Amino acid sequence: MKSSTITVARTNAFVATFDVSPAETGSLDGLRFAVKDAIDVAGWKTGCGNPTWRDSHPPAVAHAVCVEQLLRAGARCVGKTICDELAFSLLGENHFYGTPLNPCAPDRVPGGSSSGSASAVACGLVDFALGTDTGGSTRVPASNCGVWGFRPSHGFVSLAGVNPLAPSFDTVGVLARNADLLANVGLVLLAGAQVPPKKPATIHLIREAFALADADVQTALSEPVRFLRDLFRERVQESSLCDLAADEVGSSFETWAETFCTIQWAEIKSCLGTWIADAKPEFGPDIAASFELTNQLDRRRVAGAVERREQYFRSLHDFLGPHDLLCIPTTPALATRKGDPPARSANSSGYYPRTLALTCIAGIGRLPQVSIPIAHVGGVPIGLSLLARHRQDAFLLEVAKSVEQVCG
């Protein structure tokens, strides 16, 4: 299923292939990467998955700073990948450009919005790829496609040259075929020093997060969880969302997800609403419905949501020691089948509310998260996630490597 057997065309992962040489040699020498088409590569249009956006914006005159960092570390940039329109989806089915191949489950979606980046890595066309992650756009496709995914701590990887969606949550994410690579690329972007490997103090399995998952996902993840228990023994313990939350209200994932969505939708409208009202772009039906949500939001609720977000952020920061981790399923359900998109605005048992309930923890907490491709249900991949304290990215990436060494 690797590059020898899957052609670039068949994956439909790329909007463009090219060759930008490394600027210097470094820790990423000899590696090839692709860039989500929401991130600038000099000389190429950043299309953001939408033809109107593409047609109304000129080619980028400079690389995004994150791309510059990778080229300077020795990596070679070989193309830009398809993404969901304006990065506002978790599915990976683009109405205009099609659906990048999920090679492990060709009848299912790759996940979005960094769909092509995940597909390109999963199909073995590149060593790693850049995505963005606001509400799960790197972690969800990593889980769906069975590759490693990393969302860094918010505010520590440059967003210059990356199309803004919701700045309070926007991050640049990494997808890679193994944990070593994930860590190396992550450290280049974070420009941080490597840390000596250190065992986690406590790994908190968040009870409500596992309970939220479908039965088949729970079953599939029980073995990796047992594996973590074998590896880290009594350091692994069950904890409750109540322990992370500042108040009674916060002890329900619904409140967390609602807090996240209120801010995200408000910010999306503030960032993109003016362009949408002016350019009147054509959107695919699902994306149109998603943007309609941002219009329906009562913006008087925004300030209260920002307050709750900061309250939960502080609770998480106080709860987590520097070497503690949270463990949750990356997504509560397997990748959905192609051509059958779940409704965006649904009751709490729908795909989006349940998925966001899990992905919003890192968003609200500004936490780094790694999705580990460690399980599957009948061949369909599902990720297990570890999250660390804000700014403990290097530690988290080291733990991810140690997990891979033992289970790989």
Next chain:
Amino acid sequence: MKSSTITVARTNAFVATFDVSPAETGSLDGLRFAVKDAIDVAGWKTGCGNPTWRDSHPPAVAHAVCVEQLLRAGARCVGKTICDELAFSLLGENHFYGTPLNPCAPDRVPGGSSSGSASAVACGLVDFALGTDTGGSTRVPASNCGVWGFRPSHGFVSLAGVNPLAPSFDTVGVLARNADLLANVGLVLLAGAQVPPKKPATIHLIREAFALADADVQTALSEPVRFLRDLFRERVQESSLCDLAADEVGSSFETWAETFCTIQWAEIKSCLGTWIADAKPEFGPDIAASFELTNQLDRRRVAGAVERREQYFRSLHDFLGPHDLLCIPTTPALATRKGDPPARSANSSGYYPRTLALTCIAGIGRLPQVSIPIAHVGGVPIGLSLLARHRQDAFLLEVAKSVEQVCG
């Protein structure tokens, strides 16, 4: 010199006056504020101080999230203020829209880029105003105009609806006529809990920062520094830049400023370069020269600069305890005279390199900073600044209030 005697027209602080009513009642009831014209107010164009930008962008369809927060806390928005073109200047002389009045020193510039916001507060036309601060754009005009200025910790006030300049440093700043107001507005934006007043542990007077200042500024600040010593006694001590820096190289402000400028210029080009290449806007001569710097930058230097930035960030974070402060002059020189702009690219004794050497500390360290309007030279204001550890904004704002209570 207050609103009774200075008309809106004479100040030239505003690009537009209007009336947006509070959305609810709250801690800012009865207060009037203005918004820098780089921040969205629904229904109004965000002009960013440049006519081409203004003409090529439609009116904003939504308030920026920060504006929403203030309206929801009870404040009334009364206008948008002139700023330097695309927020890329520290002077406050706009080639197209003129120079907002610096009421304490009418023959001198107000400072930029949040020039009109500082002027509107200094002239008593509003209670407080929003600015932005990437490299000093709130702190410098606060110092020049003799008002309080606050730059928050990077990454903790929403930037949705705020025009990006250099995302790794961009913040929303506050200008206010007293410290109480500054703290109230700051806490609304940060959505943080108030903290009980607490005395600083150590206030580090950074020796090299004072040495960098002109003789008249040093003399003018000696009394406020003596005042801090009286107030906080042996907690005030002299420290050296060497104590803050991770390495030998970092013990010179030139390295800090160069690190800051390399990243800032790269990010500005990544954020605005494509628009500039496409729209070919007319710029005033100084701004054109500034943008030319972003074109001349050797972008292979960017990755190394990001590494040094993170190294200095960590040194600062490790050096500063949760209740420690740094104390520096806000600017090393008085506001320059109108019509005599200093060269942007000059040797290290020029206005820009010296000013950025001081303002870049908060930028590189992601630190919150308050500029206190506590001194003047022959009537021309000069600010003294306190900086706290990353995320210690509420503590810093409480200290600012205690300083005002004693000296006010």
